[in-house]
Amino acid sequence: MDDLEHSLDSLSIDQSPIYLLKTRSSPSDAYESHFTNTSSGKQVPIFVPVLEHVFRDDALRTLRRHAERFAFAGGSPATKRQIATNNPAKKYGGIIFTSQRAVDAFAIVVSKLDPSKLEAMFDKEMPLYVVGPATATGVKSLGLPCAVLGEETGSGEVLAKFILEHQRTLARNVTHLEGRRLPLLFLVGEQRRDIIAKSLSAETLPLSERTQVIELIVYETGEMATFEESFSMLLQQAAKQKVKEQWVVVFSPQGCEAMLTSLKWLDESTGRFSQAKRNASQCKGWIGVATIGPTTRDYLKGAFAFNPDVCAESPTPVGVSEGINRFSNGTP
Template sequence: MSSQPQIPILLLKTKSSPHDGYEDYFSTNGYNPTFIPVLEHRFHRDNLATVRDFFASGAFNADTTTTTSTTTSHNGNNEDNGSDKKYGGMIFTSQRAVEAFAEMIEENGLPFTPSKQPPPLPLYTVGPATAHALTTLRNKYLPSATIHGADAGNGQKLAYLMLEHYNGLYPDTTTTNATAKPSLLFLVGEQRRDIIPKTLMDPARPESQRINVDEIVVYETGEMDSFENDFRDAVSKEVHGQQGLGGKGPLWVVVFSPTGCEGMLRVLGMGPFKNQDQDQGSGAHEKQRDVFIATIGPTTRDYLRETFGFEADVCAEKPSPEGIAEGIRRFMDARGD
């Protein structure tokens, strides 16, 4: 009995280690996933050492911090975290931030024993994939921590969730007792949006409801030099029927960030690159099968739309494998496929 042929899906992301939720989901739900890394990540080890120092100094405990370290405020200025600086939780909005934090812990450990861990520490995250990676880390090293925001979907929604949840942990904080509410430590990449700190520290919000956020850059990101060639090779294999459905049926490309969008469109001959360079023999233009584009969320969809005048076929309502698959299903149902 022959099995149903799998639909090829090219995921423009680095495969997460040790497990990738996208591979787990798609490979067991009728797809043949292929990962094409777009981003190159470099961890900032000095800043990660600073994060470790926060744990060593008691910055997450009720005791007064004894170490002086440098973080970056939401407006990009360096701030001195003196002896009275304490943190009541951490924010992670990318898997790379979790991976950077995890590498720091795996290499150096956390400077306390299980009996002297911080009190229940809220860890805020923006989506299920990041929450899953954070859960593995939490279970091993921070068992008293709690994870919130797996279903938030975007930074704006997460910010509102934090305003309700974190302020709820400090109901007696008033304008005369503002220091009773510790800051949140936000582990970020070099390139990031500032919607979370702006929302939490909005001057228009009552002072007792504001939440101070300190950002510390733990990784930087750039496009891999090899991405465009790697993507061209992967597309060419599928278009010429060397894999999957033998060159028939749909080919899906899932985009996870604005980085790499231009190269993707150029290889596929879409958007502003339609009908260009068709004599170069890349194979991407000789479409023996339909190629469709899905984005992980509205940020990347809007970037494609506003920068290249290109409309993605699917925008996932939730940034997850299930969200992408549901968007694809609806799209194909509407086409009658």
């Protein structure tokens, strides 16, 4: 909590905190960079982690064995010097990342590999598919020889379409081995949607284009026990400092109840949103709520009858900030 409190302590009278209900991405966070650089210092991003992630050691060991046994290699010149050209050990035609936590898990694996052998372990022709700029930045920082693709996508649906189109452009010796199409490895948490796997193996696709997606659960997620306390303390401090405007950016359904409880916007008898309670709290300073996309918005509406002020048109820093700016300016 010390870092969070310090962030509020340093606020000037014309600055507004933007609480990002997420863990700060490493090595840099796109939301932090965007709000810091585009608001002329008037909006101060403050991270309030909601989720606690635990990496699965068994999965990380599996990934390390895959790499060391050339499951991701077989076609690059560096690999040909060490193993047979048609490498029967090669298992995958690419890797899919759709979360920063999956990138973090893979980074642990890469850090334990021999740096001098990375070019032999990973074909430069093998694509690493990512969803959005934050995930792309994390994967690029790993220093692998592979191409990182999909940075311009912002959702699983869009990434799935991108992968289908890109796979059609690849040479057969990249996508196939011994006459069969190589599957893609998807690094996931235990809570995930299956839109990518279904899209890439849909029966509506020609048999020659269907790609199996093998999911490997590399992390588990739960709501952080200290989130409600940390968030409540920030709100209390903001009230003492008479902060005029605050925004809360919600990234997932997890933590929504704790957020609304901290804001004191829930009716105790029904557990549903109370507009009267929100109105009563506004005299201490206005607080707006923005969601990263429709999934979280719909969850808030369905579970708590709360309609957030902003739903980003795209799940990106630009999408969130544009939504907040339109709301603040009174434009649709």
